[in-house]
Amino acid sequence: MSLPKHPAPLTGVSETALMTLNSRAAEARRPDRILDDPMAIRLVDSIDFDFTKFGRTGQATALRGLAFDTHTRDYLQQHPSATVVALAEGLETSFWRLNATVVDAEFRWLTIDLPPVIHLRSQLLPSSPRIAMRAQSVLDYSWMDQIDPDAGVFITAEGLLMHLEPERALNLIAESARRFPGGQLLFDLPPARAAKSSRRRGLRISRRYRAPALPFGASPSQLATWLTSMTGVSSIHNLRFPRGRSRTLNAVLALNHRLGGRLGTSLTLVEFGRASSTSDG
Template sequence: MVKMIDLQSVQGTMLIPLWGRASGSEKNPEILDDKEAINIIKGCDFDFADIAKTFGEYGGITYIVRARKIDDTIRNFITKHPRATIVNIGSGLDTTFSRIDNGTINWYNLDLPDAITFRKTLIADSPRNVSIAKSFFDISWFDDIKFNKDDGILFVSAGVFYYFQESQLKEMFSAMAQRFPGGELYFDAESKFALGLSNRTVKKSGNKGAIMYFYVNNPKSMEKWSPKIKVLSCESFFKGIPTKKQWESSTRVMVRIVDLIKMLKFVHLRFEDR
């Protein structure tokens, strides 16, 4: 089943965070316990050795930390809005719903048609966990979302916006702010310096179809994209995640450096209702 996807594509990167969450969870369940990812990996007829060799321990840890931060953000949101709509942009093989579902939220997985086809071979939809097979830039997906303003809506995106041009995101964020007033968006981003390093890693992995473009040095600049966009927070990537003595020394050093020079961060936006 896994062999259906083109590894020389952005969709091909779906396998990397899946591996990262599974391998990272097995060794660091106190950070993230992603049982579904672990089970999927065990059931896959695919050799993840090359991915493991390329991304290593540090790579696996970045994926579970990213998932943990997104989990925490969603849990905080649905504590206030128990019937919220959650839209996972560029969902890939994400398994967040299985970890945070409160029994009343409505969840949407948005990704390209071939990615959703691939996803469904491994993760089935359910009545409140529905896939939308469309491009993020095809705004017709707005009409596929069950949205009650009073119940709240949160958009999350993990490792996706890197692949787009800033001009594309500016147009989409502005359109989302107009259509979903009061909504929020939470995503990860790299600095310009970190983006260059990531592209070197991507080329090393052999995936020439997944070069990255978008970076965030100053998130406040996004408020200029639309009067409806407000930055709620920008947090360093590993904030609140204690390093472990069992980690390799190179991993512990990278964790410190990444936060020290702000290579990776999480940006939280709100679409103002005005």
């Protein structure tokens, strides 16, 4: 007998958490998967929702998750007791993927998201003494007061900044740099042209689903211009996405990186310190 499923009454930007969850779970079910994510499969199977409304899935979301895992793990190898702050985490399952691959894991995890998402996570995901959650906007900076920065802080903004107004997104980065010296922030962002197109034409994902328009987009070079002037930002890295299954996809990803993110989403790592410099990675 199958267990009863849990409703997921998410709307607006929060509903995109269901879309990205579905993409990761679909990828994790493949025998040639690029992301091992059993918790995503478990979540999809426990939610009462018609995921077919999102249409076909691809590799992009899984590649993004793999990239975030890789760079979070790199930081944790140097700061094993650090706090990972997952801003607007949605229904991401990064904690369990990292916990399974980091040797003698002792890092702590703080999820920040709106109340409906936090309620759903608390109902469906396993608890851990190393996980804390706060039901609030990421722009309410009181969450920063809950973190001891001495052991290190790694902040993820996966699929977040493009949903904020530019000034608010940049202020979030600036305040993080001010509060967490020695920490890092990882985020993804579409080019300005793609964000503008979403506002003009809408972001049609499938015949049955249109995602919210994106207020913010920028290239890595634009970001570097803005971020290098921020107090506390020591370096900015335009990172490469991992390789996927398709030669065509890999060629497009490589070309996008060479062209400075003009073709698609870019991945940026910001280090917080005292000096100011930029580099590509």
